[in-house]
Amino acid sequence: MKFVLTGGGTGGHLAIAKALLDAITAAGDEAIFIGSTTGQDRMWFGEGSAFEQTHFLETTGVVNRRGIAKLAALWRVARSALEARRIMKRYRPDAVISVGGFSAAPASFAALSLKIPYFIHEQNAVTGRLNRLLRRYARCFFSSYDPESPVKSYPVNRALFETARVRERVETVIFLGGSQGAKAINDFALAVAPALARRGIAIIHQCGERDYERVREAYAAMGIGAELYGFTKELPSLLARSDLAVSRAGASTLWELAANGLPALYIPYPYAAGDHQYYNAMHLAEQGLSRVVREAELRPELLEQMLDDGVEAASRGLRALEGDDAAAAIISAVREAC
Structure with missing residues (x-):
């Protein structure tokens, strides 16, 4: 089975991606990562990572930006979503899993536009803005704080x-x-x-x-x-x-x-x-x-x-x-x- 893991920006999101990657590779499957050029994504999953491929797209956070800065951030997300679509069309994943954070936006929108099965892991007790927006479109929403989550434990380093x-x-x-x-x-x-x-x-x-x-x-x-x-x-x-x-x-x-x-x-x-x-x-x-x-x-x-x-x-x-x-x-x- 082929997976896309997306999201990041901060170590909290990326730690989840690493734990999921370990589970995927342990099962003999493969995954690629789609993240951002900003934040800590490259630090975690740059050269030498266990991903089949890594892609770092030009995105920045949208929350707390105003005026022209917000429009510019949204434009970068839209442009990167088109690039994420091209990546997924070539890779043809069976599932896309978002671990949240601003890095997840382009690949999340790309997955939904291509009708690829889409999943979310929410790390916090208060759901992030992107995850709130896209939760209704996800096949599963995983959270240690949500009583409806199919998995309540939190993915951490074994x-x-x-x-x-x-x-x-x-x-x-x-x-x-x-x-x-x-x-x-x-x-x-x-x-x-x-x-x-x-x-x-x-x-x-x-x-x-x-x-x-x-x-x-x-x-x-x-x-x-x-x-x-x-x-x-x-x-x-x-x-x-x-x-x-x-x-x-x-x-x-x-x-x-x-x-x-x-x-x-x-x-x-x-x-x-x-x-x-x-x-x-x-x-x-x-x-x-x-x-x-x-x-x-x-x-x-x-x-x-x-x-x-x-x-x-x-x-x-x-x-x-x-x-x-x-x-x-x-x-x-x-x-x-x-």
Whole structure:
């Protein structure tokens, strides 16, 4: 069977595409990727990827643009949709799966115009604008937050299940600001670092390339040997070594931590569309499996309280929550619907 995977822009969308690709290739099938020249698509699926082909079309986000800028963005989507049609006519896929994000628009419209079976995976608790628009045309709509979804588990890297464990005590804390880093989380990490050091707790910190030098110098000034990264593709191994996370609440990160049994203090990005990061995190917080705090209310005492309360119960609950075959289950459901 031949698949087209489309979507991206950010690591959350692209992580889903990678998990689905792994399931497709494990089944002996093949896939191509249609994404964008902007965003992180090339970083994830450039030269050396397991896709049969990759195509990066000229698109940008449309949401939050106004006037001429919005018209220009829509024009790029329309022009790229024609290119996506040409690609699909040559490749002749059996199914197109969108993982959302602005990169998905051209191939999504092309698939519908060619009457190719079309499927959507929505990563967030609040459905994105493109997915809201196209959901009615999809044969299946997959979402871990939608009670009508045929697959409720979230597709994540299988390595996170293979290294999953129940955390009984906290020896290492990891700070995650997302692929671009987050100054608020970086500042919070620096504020709590002395208290962690006094407790003998190690620090792993992914701070973003733009803030790397400032954060490195701050740790050095305090004499704290944090394990610091600007950006890394080795996140599964870093999570496996950690016992508690402080993180943004992008859906892929949230479910990766859950799959690994790693409890977290979530600090949602305050400007996320529809406040979706807050609602992502609340899905776990309402089950007692995480804690959530607004960025404006962030205080060092919150982390120290989590350390005092312990993490074992939340870690056990997370391990019981997430199934490990979500990507394969989604591909199986796509086969059945075609």
